[in-house]
Amino acid sequence: MPTVLRRMLGLRLQQLRRERGLTQQQVGERIWASGSKISRMESGMGGLDQRDVLGLLKFYGVTDVVEHDKYLALIRLGEQPGWWHRDSDLLPKGFELLSLESAARTIRCYEPAVIPELLQTPEYARATLRLRYPHRSKAEIEQSLAVRLQRQRILHGENPPYLWTLIEESALRKQIGGIAVWREQIDRLRQAIESEHIIVQIVGKQVCGPAIAGGGFVYLRFIERLLPDVVCVSQPTSTLYLEGYTDIRSYLTIADRLAVEAMRPGETAERLRALC
Template sequence: MVLGGRLRRLREASGLSREQAGDHIRGSDSKISRLELGRTSIRERDLVDLLQLYGITDAEELAAFQELARQANTSGWWHRDNDWLPKWFDMYLGLEQAAQVIRCYEPRAVPELLQTPEYARALLTLAHPGETAEAIERRVVLRMRRQHILNRPHPPHLWLIVEEAALIRRIGGSRTWSAQIDRVLAAAKQPHVTVQVLADHVGGPAMTDGAFTYLRFAEADLPDIVYLQQLTGALYLDKQADLDAYRSVANQLSVHAAPPEHTPGLLAALRRRQPRILDQPVRREAGRGH
């Protein structure tokens, strides 16, 4: 992704369009877009041709870019024993690992980075009804491994806005639900995690089409990305107009949600209400992740 960001910066500094760059390597503007977003690996010949087009001729600079390309083409940890992962989700895992800020709005279920194994298992079983228990378990293990980014020495800031309805649903049964609420409560006390609850009467779903994740990166060469997961694929938005729109919606949702300092009290109140909360069904797409 760093390589792609730097190539984009060089192209823009050269005053060239993606279409012009694509023509130079016998490709298309969409190929350049995929390269710049880190969605696909780059062949050494294409890299050299692009760098020459952008005016990079110094041998040391060329070698540095070639090393970046080798690093970019190295598989991440999630590739091991996970050959079932679709390519569209593979890209998200790389972005998630590199993000400095992860802002997530979730109207249906607790966001994946805070799910307990039992809660995740219940959701994934719902989302993939034809899979074996072993296949579901692989998905659970992957989801738990993703959460390790929150325990790194320099973790990303995780900012979650969750609908009250998503927290009330006792997915997996009372015991699983209670443990999940406790997990969110514990996470909300960490300095790099912000959790806000959006009350049902606010009408959060009316502000957006559904769940989304807004990713921001420390590397200046990497643009922000909005990730929209769908039933059989995902959209990655990086155009400025799209970023502005989703950032505005995220800010509106944050303003309308309860302040972060109220979250522990709200979650504790949910726990106390447990005997009066009925088990509620959740739509299949709430558990559609990997």
């Protein structure tokens, strides 16, 4: 199982333990294991198998079979080097990103089609989800929306990650959800760039971003330096997670090139005002 995927699972188990006010040693003693084993599981530096994860979930009072399936599905994601997640009912869109983004020190993303997910308003996010999943029920859309909004909380907590986004100017002009929703979304962007930890660069049409990058992606660098960087590439029905050296280097080069050729961050506010 890839290191980052183990870390992602470990973070979720750590969160469950802390919510119950328990130490690693206390958990180990109560499930006939050692505190060091719990530490290895939570740090992502030790192996994770289905039996251990199910045992911890039951101990933490997570008895819902559907919830169990979500964790087991995450384990199965890591069975190949270029691990990927196919959208399904078990894992709402964005579920697997919750822990990855919360553990990130830097998030860099390029978005050619819509406003990046971490900066979307609720109504704009709902509209984009409906466009992408026209056959899903209202309940399924709302479930995915709730996950997306939960992911956004990392930008407003203590020690938020540094978010550096590159957005195609054509994406900014798309009035997804109608003009009122679109204007509210542009206002949200104007507010976001006032934060020191959020940078938004606009990629003009002369840059030919889609031809350079091929499509949107999210690049994650983690607080824990032992963890490899990860690139997330979203596709219509799945998300691919890359952590190989060649892949990481290629996407970092693309991000750097786009950043050099895009408008300066200081120009973003003026361009956003001109849109409306």
